[in-house]
Amino acid sequence: MRKYIVGNWKMNGTSNDLGEIVAIGALAQLHNNVDSALCIPATLIERAVTAVGAFPIGGQDCHMQASGAHTGCVSGEMLSDAGSVLTIIGHSERRAAQQEQDSDIRAKAEAANAAGLKAILCVGETLEEREAGKALEIVLAQVTQSLPDAAAGGWLCVAYEPVWAIGTGRVAEPADVTEMHAAIRRALVERFGAEGQKIRILYGGSMNGDNAAVLLALPNVDGGLIGGASLTAAQFQPILAAAQAIGK
């Protein structure tokens, strides 16, 4: 499986940053063994798509409805209309701050698919859950409950992001990543059969140019979801290069 490297700009970026998006898009073209994309604030999507050409631009959430009385929300149709080809769903920052439940996330993933978007569906345990020995149980329950029945077919990938590793500089141990990704893979194969082998599982949580080569070489790590280190082309480049060197 080709590695998939996706940047998540979170609530960062204004028109002043369009040049950085263009630089990242140009870098992506140079790393032609790798699939890559950038998920940016909704306000920038249309201008970014115009500026970068073919490089995939995405959103960071979408509402479960296509339209209606949902002040401040953005639907899959709207993301697609603005030129997005993907969106993140169920990021832990939204699970925590917007109290998104697995059932919401499942409905959002279905809405993204209905709008023709690819989806990166995030799962991950908190530090308390890991320290209580519940990481596998929590994450596998999220996988079971938030993935739609129609998750196979190439439009969805799972991102395993331990909450305590996001934005903290603290990366999960390779053995723990290997264990979790293997468990997610087993769950995907149990539910989707051979198609479950094809669903990409990304790792996210303080991935950067120093640790990407080790993380991306682990079994069942099919790519990365990258926050802080995706904000500049200079930081994103070594991650793309690590993925390119692994190839496939």
Ligand code: PEP
């Ligand atoms: C993320 O936002 O999904 C993420 C993994 O952030 P960071 O790389 O900054 O930890």
